[in-house]
Amino acid sequence: MREKIVSDNWEYEIHEINGEYGFRVDIYKNKILVFSQGGFGSITNAEICAKDYFLLNEFDIERTD
Numbered sequence: 001m002r003e004k005i006v007s008d009n010w011e012y013e014i015h016e017i018n019g020e021y022g023f024r025v026d027i028y029k030n031k032i033l034v035f036s037q038g039g040f041g042s043i044t045n046a047e048i049c050a051k052d053y054f055l056l057n058e059f060d061i062e063r064t065d
Contacts, residue, residue: 002028003050010058012050014043025050 002011011028017038024038025046035053040046055061 010054012047012054014046014050027053 002013009028009030011031013026013028015024015026016022017024021039021041023040023043023046024036025040026033027035027050034057037049040049052063055063
């Protein structure tokens with residue numbers, strides 16, 4: 001199920017990777033796949049990646065730890 005991010009029709013979708021480690025996140029902008037990355041150990045980490053990608057590419061904001 002795709003989760004909407006408010007601005008410019010950003011969405012992300014998290015999949016469990018069959019036969020491989022963990023989860024994959026696909027990020028869409030205006031229904032076009034713009035980023036895909038796998039190997040996340042948990043759904044939470046995949047969601048953090050999606051939100052960080054959105055903030056960086058939409059507002060040029062990087063998260064600092």
